[in-house]
Amino acid sequence: MKNPPKAVALISGGLDSMLAAKVVMDQGVHVEGINFFTGFCVEGHTHAIRKHESAKPKRNNALWVAEQLGIKLHIVDVIEPYKQVLLNPTHGYGSNMNPCLDCKSFMVGKALEWTQANGFDFILTGEVIGQRPMSQRADTMPVIQRESGAGDRLLRPLCGKYLPPTLPEREGWIDRDKLLDFTGRSRKPQIALAAKYGFKDYATPAGGCCFLTDETYSRKLVDLWQARGSREYELDDIMLLKVGRHIRPRPHFKLIVGREEGENNFLEGYRKQFVHLQHVSHMGPLVLIDGDPDANDLQLAAEIAARFGQGRDAPLVELEAIDKNGDKHLLRVKPMGAEQIMQEWYV
Amino acid sequence: MSAQQLDARRLLCPMPVIRAQDKVKQLKSGDTLEIICTDPGALNDIPAWCRINGHKVLLTEQIGGEVRIVIEVQ
Numbered sequence: 001m002k003n004p005p006k007a008v009a010l011i012s013g014g015l016d017s018m019l020a021a022k023v024v025m026d027q028g029v030h031v032e033g034i035n036f037f038t039g040f041c042v043e044g045h046t047h048a049i050r051k052h053e054s055a056k057p058k059r060n061n062a063l064w065v066a067e068q069l070g071i072k073l074h075i076v077d078v079i080e081p082y083k084q085v086l087l088n089p090t091h092g093y094g095s096n097m098n099p100c101l102d103c104k105s106f107m108v109g110k111a112l113e114w115t116q117a118n119g120f121d122f123i124l125t126g127e128v129i130g131q132r133p134m135s136q137r138a139d140t141m142p143v144i145q146r147e148s149g150a151g152d153r154l155l156r157p158l159c160g161k162y163l164p165p166t167l168p169e170r171e172g173w174i175d176r177d178k179l180l181d182f183t184g185r186s187r188k189p190q191i192a193l194a195a196k197y198g199f200k201d202y203a204t205p206a207g208g209c210c211f212l213t214d215e216t217y218s219r220k221l222v223d224l225w226q227a228r229g230s231r232e233y234e235l236d237d238i239m240l241l242k243v244g245r246h247i248r249p250r251p252h253f254k255l256i257v258g259r260e261e262g263e264n265n266f267l268e269g270y271r272k273q274f275v276h277l278q279h280v281s282h283m284g285p286l287v288l289i290d291g292d293p294d295a296n297d298l299q300l301a302a303e304i305a306a307r308f309g310q311g312r313d314a315p316l317v318e319l320e321a322i323d324k325n326g327d328k329h330l331l332r333v334k335p336m337g338a339e340q341i342m343q344e345w346y347v
Numbered sequence: 348m349s350a351q352q353l354d355a356r357r358l359l360c361p362m363p364v365i366r367a368q369d370k371v372k373q374l375k376s377g378d379t380l381e382i383i384c385t386d387p388g389a390l391n392d393i394p395a396w397c398r399i400n401g402h403k404v405l406l407t408e409q410i411g412g413e414v415r416i417v418i419e420v421q
Contacts, residue, residue, distance in 0.1 A: 035361075037361055037362070037365060041361075059388075059391050059392070059395070060360055060361050060364065060388070060391075060392045060395065062361075063361075063364070063392055063395040063396055063399065064395065066399050067395055067398060067399055071399070072399055072400055073396070073399055074368070075361050075364055075365050075368060075396075076365075077362070077365045239359060265412060269356075269357040269385065
């Protein structure tokens with residue numbers, strides 16, 4: 001018996017890619033999933049750092065989808081090559097720092113490389129014409145095919161009836177009549193198809209699957225670049241933007257203040273990389289200081305930090321400033337009043 | 348057969364899964380891999396990854412702020 005054709009599905013963890021993979025699996029194609037980690041992916045675990053949200057199920061939705069479909073999933077670290085996509089997008093940014101069109105071309109291109117290295121025949125995605133303002137439009141879908149290099153090896157099963165025939169259709173691996181005709185932003189066809197397949201409890205991320213689509217996150221990222229005078233970043237930089245209050249009282253330093261136990265535990269791991277403030281006389285959050293603060297800056301930072309501890313109404317609060325070598329310096333400060341912390345300091 | 352270790356402390360998911368996945372590629376059937384993480388999400392994700400890829404989870408435990416998972420490569 002001839003081996004079935006093999007396709008790799010871009011699995012984001014959302015419903016569309018899950019359905020697209022299922023539609024193709026139902027045609028007898030061997031499907032495996034691929035998921036790319038850029039560092040900006042919205043993961044349940046990142047949110048779960050915050051303790052109050054820890055009752056939510058802790059799961060990686062891409063893994064969950066793969067398990068529901070009964071397929072293998074290959075998670076690929078693309079943090080380094082993705083930097084060029086974010087820093088120099090050919091097609092610019094969306095409403096925030098999201099380079100959606102370049103991002104999709106990049107991911108399809110990476111999937112293409114994977115198919116070539118692993119002997120797979122084509123790529124499938126859960127894209128739907130008209131669903132996203134930048135990357136999922138009738139006029140941008142051919143751009144992704146072209147710029148990724150995938151050409152007609154890229155199949156979009158959920159809207160394939162509206163698109164020119166692809167290689168899998170011409171080769172007879174895929175019956176075009178069984179492709180779907182979804183368009184636009186309505187989720188009703190997807191929800192109906194999910195019900196037909198018996199899929200429940202699938203993820204429905206309101207803001208997409210990428211932090212770069214988030215206005216607050218994008219603002220923090222731009223602030224980081226401006227403060228450093230460089231758009232270089234490391235994974236730790238972009239992870240820390242997801243955690244805590246970020247307060248920049250002076251251009252050359254900012255405070256990262258844990259909002260609760262989960263975030264404080266996460267920030268604990270960064271003690272050796274940052275000058276930080278620790279409450280002594282009262283309970284209070286761990287505060288990392290990003291930048292190069294001098295003695296006056298540390299005094300100001302401590303006054304702000306004291307505002308977020310249990311001594312906020314006390315006349316005097318003691319904190320320790322601890323440098324990257326672990327050397328400690330005791331500070332006694334009057335906590336800053338809420339009205340003294342300027343709104344524009346909050347990043 | 349060998350017993351290997353992977354330090355995935357301070358990494359947030361899915362990085363511990365990615366590191367485990369890459370390490371397993373270098374191992375043979377019957378080898379074991381002990382993964383130490385600090386993201387409790389790994390308690391769910393690494394076993395899920397093992398189920399998908401047919402590897403056996405020998406142990407999962409959480410002690411203090413750390414998660415220890417031992418898997419056997421199939």
